[in-house]
Amino acid sequence: MNVIKNSVVTLNYRVTNPEGVEVDDGKEPLIYLHGGHDDLFPKLEEALDGKTIGDTVTVRLHADEAFGEYDPELVQIEPLDKLPEEIEIGMELEGEATDEDDDDEVIVYRVTEINGDEATLDGNHPLAGQALVFTCTVAAVRPATAEELANGTAESED
Structure with a gap:
């Protein structure tokens, strides 16, 4: 299955700053509802659109595309x-x-x-004002449940 609107996507990921210094080691996979539900940064979601299990994308986000400018x-x-x-x-x-x-x-x-x-x-997010580089590999894709669609977010698999 490809990553499409209203699919639940599991990502293995790593986040660094532009110099390659690790910001988040992604120990826990990221699970989100794809398709404009505000579960993921739009630029990253756009890069994942149409991908399938095993595909990897690397996306650089400017501060205003990630956690915002430092205020x-x-x-x-x-x-x-x-x-x-x-x-x-x-x-x-x-x-x-x-x-x-x-x-x-x-x-x-x-x-x-x-x-x-x-x-x-x-009150700023700890990563506010920073450009970030996300490297993600699609680990799983499945259709969202009716409940997930109603809530606008993926349910935890815990």
């Missing part, structure tokens, strides 16, 4: 007394967007620095 406005400095006591670098916290246009948006902030009685929180 310095998503970085906040907060007093430690307003944060959980067990705060540590690398911890993720949910917060609200500071932009008036996104009042209901929840953002995941990572603690990137603790300095004195303040912590720096970054």
Whole structure:
């Protein structure tokens, strides 16, 4: 079966930066619903369209085609007394967007620095601002179930 709209595709993959430094070793296969369901970056999905089991594609994504440009406005400095006591670098916290246009948006902030009685929180994706190179091999393709189509996403095989 070829990779076509509304098929569930399993990819073995590896992600590097343009210099070849590994960003994601792809230990777990990536399973997604093909065909514009926002399960995969559009440029990568386009490259996989029509492929079959065993086919490999390599796609370079600019930052704006992957996790977006780095937005310095998503970085906040907060007093430690307003944060959980067990705060540590690398911890993720949910917060609200500071932009008036996104009042209901929840953002995941990572603690990137603790300095004195303040912590720096970054709401950018860890790979924001980076170009990425995806190398993917199609490991499996199957028709999506009615439930997967209704949900707009592939079901986990767990």
